[in-house]
Amino acid sequence: DTAVSQTPKYLVTQMGNDKSIKCEQNLGHDTMYWYKQDSKKFLKIMFSYNNKELIINETVPNRFSPKSPDKAHLNLHINSLELGDSAVYFCASSQGPPSGGVSTGELFFGEGSRLTVL
Amino acid sequence: AQKVTQAQTEISVVEKEDVTLDCVYETRDTTYYLFWYKQPPSGELVFLIRRNSFDEQNEISGRYSWNFQKSTSSFNFTITASQVVDSAVYFCALYTGGFKTIFGAGTRLFVKA
Numbered sequence: 001d002t003a004v005s006q007t008p009k010y011l012v013t014q015m016g017n018d019k020s021i022k023c024e025q026n027l028g029h030d031t032m033y034w035y036k037q038d039s040k041k042f043l044k045i046m047f048s049y050n051n052k053e054l055i056i057n058e059t060v061p062n063r064f065s066p067k068s069p070d071k072a073h074l075n076l077h078i079n080s081l082e083l084g085d086s087a088v089y090f091c092a093s094s095q096g097p098p099s100g101g102v103s104t105g106e107l108f109f110g111e112g113s114r115l116t117v118l
Numbered sequence: 119a120q121k122v123t124q125a126q127t128e129i130s131v132v133e134k135e136d137v138t139l140d141c142v143y144e145t146r147d148t149t150y151y152l153f154w155y156k157q158p159p160s161g162e163l164v165f166l167i168r169r170n171s172f173d174e175q176n177e178i179s180g181r182y183s184w185n186f187q188k189s190t191s192s193f194n195f196t197i198t199a200s201q202v203v204d205s206a207v208y209f210c211a212l213y214t215g216g217f218k219t220i221f222g223a224g225t226r227l228f229v230k231a
Contacts, residue, residue, distance in 0.1 A: 041224045048217040055217045105213025109163040
């Protein structure tokens with residue numbers, strides 16, 4: 001059973017199109033993330049959701065709209081795709097902090113979704 | 119400001135050599151966690167180790183060992199007797215709470231047979 005699964009694994013599309021990537025985790029975690037990995041392998045956080053609420057939006061263009069219908073799912077919709085959006089997008093989850101505490105921050109990653117915009 | 123620096127962009131070694139990957143971090147928080155992740159050519163991100171800021175004990179797991187030194191804000195990773203299967207990009211990361219993990223730029227390790 002895959003802990004964090006994202007679909008599709010590969011996505012090739014034309015500039016200007018709209019596309020979505022879906023992510024699901026079965027670890028019972030309450031925090032989910034989207035990370036973008038560019039061609040130089042640099043990993044940058046895009047969004048964090050805790051208990052379905054947006055916690056971090058790391059100056060991502062508003063063409064990117066995450067949605068968390070429940071704690072186990074975090075989807076990413078991208079409008080009007082641009083060439084610079086080509087990257088690998090990783091979904092991840094972690095267990096949030098216990099009451100009054102700090103979580104360990106260990107991330108469990110999906111396999112990544114490689115988006116190519118032509 | 120929080121930052122993770124992996125100064126080595128690429129390292130190339132011959133099989134059976136030992137190799138150390140450097141990681142230097144910056145944070146003003148007193149409670150934090152440090153991580154190493156491995157990304158093999160297949161692309162997935164694999165968790166290797168977590169260390170909290172209060173535990174400076176070095177750790178060894180098979181051919182892998184980690185040296186955490188708060189005095190120099192470093193968390194270095196050594197692979198002993200490297201193997202071709204160790205070829206990957208290795209990321210050091212820092213978490214101080216706030217639902218945000220900061221990653222270093224990664225070090226690409228090539229192990230040649």
